[in-house]
Amino acid sequence: MAISIICTNKDPQPWVAALHDVDASLDIQVWPNEKQKSEIEFALCWKHPEGILQNYPNLRCISSMGAGIDHFLNDSFFPEHLPVVRLVDPLLAQSMFEYICTAVMFYFREFDLYQAQQRQACWYQQPPQSMAETTIGMMGLGQLGGYAAEKFSLMGFDVVGWSRSRKSLNGIQTFAGPQEFETFLSKTKVLICLLPLTPQTQGILNRDLFYNLPKGASIVNVARGEHLVEEDLIEALDADHLRGACLDVFREEPLPRKHPFWTHKKIVVTPHCSSITNPKSVAPQIVQNYQLMQNGKPLLNRVDILRGY
16 A cells, blocks of 8 residues: 655655655655555645545545645545644744744844834934843744744743633743633734634734734734735734734735735745745654554544644
């Protein structure tokens, strides 16, 4: 039996090589050129064509090629009866933290204001800020969000966190559910979105949220573009309620050349580079799940496809 790599926007060959480095005996096939679809038991997917997974009669497990699984939720014909796993990689968490730390420091050390001053040839030292008096609000306290929140706290920032269900993190005040959402927002100076994309979180970065943040707050979105209502962000920035936004994910990727985000002076655009899965780092985990599946044992990092995480 075999593994099939099914993806539309990644080069599958580094994944094939990384998996063979772990186990050279694996039969790894690549969509759409599989020898026999009936041989495929394990599908490794990213942004697969809708309905394609119905073509594998002996499929037993589906793995995401990253930490997210929202690309599965977009498939109306997804086989929800099959187990689904995602990739959890410490290198991914560290890479994500490095990106969002860069974004936070950009605003904390006033680089956005100094850029604006540079355009005006203005020499003015902004008043210094204190980490302890700068509150970072982390939306999403899963593997990535929880890791980043604790790292920011160790740096000396005041950190608060919000998630759908109650989480406990050392030294961090946490909030949960819709009833505590506005209180969480009211404390936040730099808001970081690391939520999973579900029907409940789609469009959560909207006008109501922005105006529940203190005036002068900043936004960092590294989760999914569908979390953001783009028109509401532009309105809040132009009204000077929000100070700035650093965006790494977008509803349409690549971001269209004529999109207003490219030229907005208060928006930083990066090309979905905050955390890129390294095939060599996660290949052992994929092979282990393949072996666990074959032996009928519990899988690593299994997710609830109906909940979306």
